[in-house]
Amino acid sequence: MSSMAYNAAAGLGGMLKAGHEHYFDDDADGGAVVARSISAACELSRMLSSSLGPQGRNKLVVNHLEKIIVTSDCASILKEIEVEHPAAKLLELAVEQQEKECGDGTNLSLMFAGELLTSTLDLMKTMGWRHKTDILEGYHLAATKLLKDLLSTNEDEKGCVVGKLQHPASSPEALKELQEKVLKPVLGSKQYGTEDILSDLVGQACQIVLQEGMVLQPESIRTVKILGGNLSQSACVQGFVAQRGVETTKTRCEKAKIAVYASGVEASATEAKGTVLMKTADDLKNYNRTEEAKMEEIIQGIAESGVQVLVTGGNISDMALHFIEKYGLVALKLSSKWELRRLCQATGATALVRLGAPTPEEMGYSTVTQKVVGGRTVTVFENDVDGSSKIATLVLRASTSSVLNDLERAVEDGVHAVQMACKDGRLVYGGGACEMECAVQLDQFADQHPGLEQYAIRAFAKSLECVARTLADNAGWDAVQVLADIRAAHVNGQADVGIDITSAPGSKGMKEANVYDLMYVKRSALKLAIEAATTVLKVDQIIMSKRSGGPKMPGQ
The missing domain is CATH 1.10.560.10 (GroEL-like equatorial domain)
Structure with a gap:
C-alpha cells in the first residue's frame, strides 16, 4: 500500500x-x-x-x-x-x-x-x-x-492570389510556365546558380511520368548519386538505373523481355532436413547430374519463354550462372527489395516467388545496358519500347558527397513543388x-x-x-x-x-x-x-x- x-x-x-x-x-x-x-x-x-x-x-x-x-x-x-x-x-x-x-x-x-x-x-x-x-x-x-x-x-476568394497554373501535363507551354514560375524559385532558394539546370532535369522527369489530370507521386522520380564530374553532366533517364553491373558477360539487350524473381536463382533447400548416403563415386556423379539437369531445365524454360534479362532479389548460384551464360541471358542481382519494386514499376514486370518461366503478363519490357559513369558501373533500364514509363531517374553528378546530398534534397523539394502545383496551381x-x-x-x-x-x-x-x-x-x-x-x-x-x-x-x-x-x-x-x-x-x-x-x- x-x-x-x-x-x-x-x-x-x-x-x-x-x-x-x-x-x-x-x-x-x-x-x-x-x-x-x-x-x-x-x-x-x-x-x-x-x-x-x-x-x-x-x-x-x-x-x-x-x-x-x-x-x-x-x-x-x-x-x-x-x-x-x-x-x-x-x-x-x-x-x-x-x-x-x-x-x-x-x-x-x-x-x-x-x-x-x-x-x-x-x-x-x-x-x-x-x-x-x-x-x-x-x-x-x-x-x-x-x-x-x-x-x-x-477558389472564388481571390485575396493575394495572382494567377493559376494549368496542369503541367496539359501542354508543353504549361510545363514551361511551371518551370519558370515555380521550379526555378524553389530550386534557386536551395541551390542558387544551378536552378536552370535542375529545373530542366526535374521538368524532363515530370514530362516522363505525368499524365494529364493526375497528381505527381514523388516516388515516381528517383535520384541516383554518382560521385565525380559536375552538375552539367547530370542526366534524366526514362526508366530505372541500378547502381551495379550485370553478372554475365553479355551486357546489352535491345527491347528485351524481363523476368523478375523475388527469390534467388539457386537450388532451394527442402523444408525437411535429411541426409543422403552415398557409397560410391557414381552415386555422387548421379546426384550432381540430377541437380544440374533440373537447373538447366528451369533456365531453358525461362529462355524459351522469350525472356532475355533475368533480375533476382537473391543470390545466383554458380551452376545457375553457368546455364544463364549458356542460353545467352543477361542476369542482374538487386539486394534491395525497394529497388526491386521500383524496377517492376518501371518495366511493368511482376516479381515472382516461384522459379520458372513467367507468363507474358508477368514479364517486363525494357532496353537494358550496362554503362560506366564516373568510374562506377551501372545498369540502365530504358523503357522506350512503347514510349512511356512510370518511373524517371535523375542521375546526379557532383564533386563531393555533401554537394550530392544537398542536390538530392533540392530535387526532392522541386518534385514536391510540382506535386503541390498539380493539387492546387494558384500562385x-x-x-x-x-x-x-x-x-x-x-x-x-x-x-x-x-x-x-x-x-x-x-x-x-x-x-x-x-x-x-x-x-x-x-x-x-x-x-x-x-x-x-x-x-x-x-x-x-x-x-x-x-x-x-x-x-x-x-x-x-x-x-x-x-x-x-x-x-x-x-x-x-x-x-x-x-x-x-x-x-x-x-x-x-x-x-x-x-x-x-x-x-x-x-x-x-
Missing part, C-alpha cells in the same frame, strides 16, 4: 515520482515559464533564419553518428540536431508536418513562428503578461483574416511580396478593432515582414531601408514589389522578375506556424518526468 500513500504537505512533489522537474508561472515571477519557452523557440528560429532564400547560409551539422551534413534545408537540419526544450520541440514538429505535407516552406514555417513569439514577448512586456488572453484573441482574429480572406482555400508573389501585402492588409484590418486586440493584430502583421527583412539581411543589404521601400510601395498599391537578389540592393516587381510561390504551400506553412506559436503561448506549466535509464557516462 506504499504506492497509495500521499504526503499532502509535500504538494505536487509528493504526488509525482522522485526526479521529476516542474516549472510554473505565478504572480511573483511574471510569466517566467512562458518567457523561457518563447526564448527557446525564438533561439531555434533565429539559428535557422539565416538559411532562408537564395543567399541563405549553409549549416554544418555533425550528428550523433559523427556524420557531417552541409545544407541550408531547415527540415534536414532539424532531423539531425537533437532539440531538448519541449517548447522548441513544438516548432520542430510543425516543421516536420510541413515537410510531410508539402515538402517545402519549412524555413518559412519555423521563422514566422519564432517571429510571432518574439512579437508576443514584446507585447507581454508592454501590456503585462496577464493580458495574454487578449494577445491570443488578437492573433486568432488576424489568423482568421489571413487564412480565410487573403490566402483562402475557396502568389514571392520574394516576401505576398507576406508584405498581407501585413499591409492586416494593419488596415486592425483599425476596425478598437480594443486591446488591435495591438496583437498589428504585432501579427509586423511579424509577416520578417520574410522580406531576412531575405534582405541574407543578401547583405540595408534591411531597414529596403523594408521601408517595399512597405511604401505596397501601401501605394504595388502588390508585387518584393526582394530580388539578382538586381541592385532594393525592391523590384516580382511579376517582372517572374518569382512566384504556390499559395497552397504558403498557406500551409503559415497555418502550422500560427498553431505552433499559439500552443506555446497557452502553456503555463512544464512538467518533466524523471528520465529513464541509468546515469550518463562521463563526458556526455
